[in-house]
Amino acid sequence: MSQNVLITGANRGIGHALARLAAERGDRVVGTARSAEGCAAIEALRAFGDVSAFMADATDPERSSALADMLADRPVDILICNAGALIGRGGIEDPAYTRRAFETVLMTNVAGPFFTVRGFLPLLRKSSNPRVAIISSGMGSSARAKGNAYLYRASKAAATNLAANLAVELKPMGVAVAAYHPGWVRTEMGGAGAELTPDESAAGLLARLGVLSLATTGAVEDYAGASIPF
Numbered sequence: 001m002s003q004n005v006l007i008t009g010a011n012r013g014i015g016h017a018l019a020r021l022a023a024e025r026g027d028r029v030v031g032t033a034r035s036a037e038g039c040a041a042i043e044a045l046r047a048f049g050d051v052s053a054f055m056a057d058a059t060d061p062e063r064s065s066a067l068a069d070m071l072a073d074r075p076v077d078i079l080i081c082n083a084g085a086l087i088g089r090g091g092i093e094d095p096a097y098t099r100r101a102f103e104t105v106l107m108t109n110v111a112g113p114f115f116t117v118r119g120f121l122p123l124l125r126k127s128s129n130p131r132v133a134i135i136s137s138g139m140g141s142s143a144r145a146k147g148n149a150y151l152y153r154a155s156k157a158a159a160t161n162l163a164a165n166l167a168v169e170l171k172p173m174g175v176a177v178a179a180y181h182p183g184w185v186r187t188e189m190g191g192a193g194a195e196l197t198p199d200e201s202a203a204g205l206l207a208r209l210g211v212l213s214l215a216t217t218g219a220v221e222d223y224a225g226a227s228i229p230f
């Protein structure tokens with residue numbers, strides 16, 4: 001059965017693969033990007049199915065709410081908070097860790113999913129089987145601390161925590177929420193040496209969302225269903 005899927009940061013990387021695979025299987029896909037070029041990249045996916053693109057910076061709470069108002073006639077069955085940013089991969093002395101870098105990464109990876117879920121909650125509540133994916137990262141696992149990439153790791157720990165709390169608050173509303181590690185994926189962020197193609201990751205994430213339910217809400221797992229320690 002066709003589902004309504006909304007994906008943030010759908011113009012490239014894992015988000016783009018998610019949008020294409022969801023469209024190919026017959027879902028109605030809304031993808032967001034923060035630039036006109038990004039929206040054009042999403043619109044190119046119309047060759048694969050029912051895809052629409054909207055300009056939205058994931059960190060802008062007013063924009064999420066305005067978009068939800070514009071799309072008020074359709075429920076959101078699956079909301080994928082995918083947009084993410086990584087700045088600084090080194091140790092504590094890495095000069096990449098500036099105040100601006102903290103603002104960018106924490107706004108994108110923590111405030112972004114929060115405002116996106118809050119903005120689209122009215123449309124999630126219109127679905128008969130609403131599910132939310134927070135695309136977090138295994139790098140947010142404190143059990144897997146490596147003493148580097150401080151900012152990104154802290155932001156993804158917060159994103160996973162956000163998913164855990166959303167799962168508790170939204171359960172009585174019938175909305176299931178999980179945090180996912182997409183694997184190490186060959187994108188601009190993951191780099192050319194990563195293990196997975198965006199398609200492999202996206203196919204796994206869509207399969208996991210297919211089995212996410214109120215019974216499993218609050219899960220923290222990877223694209224293949226393996227649990228990630230928090």
Ligand SMILES: NC(=O)c1ccc[n+]([C@@H]2O[C@H](COP(=O)([O-])OP(=O)(O)OC[C@H]3O[C@@H](n4cnc5c(N)ncnc54)[C@H](OP(=O)(O)O)[C@@H]3O)[C@@H](O)[C@H]2O)c1
Binds near residue numbers: 011033057058186187
């Ligand atoms: N690749 C990996 O190995 C890996 C591993 C673990 C977790 N992840 C997570 O998976 C998600 C997707 O990663 P990726 O590898 O596909 O990264 P990517 O190739 O760097 O793509 C990031 C996407 O997020 C968008 N974005 C960033 N900030 C945004 C904002 N403020 N508003 C709207 N869109 C914004 C980017 O848009 P622009 O084109 O406009 O910049 C781009 O579409 C991220 O949350 C990432 O942290 C990735």
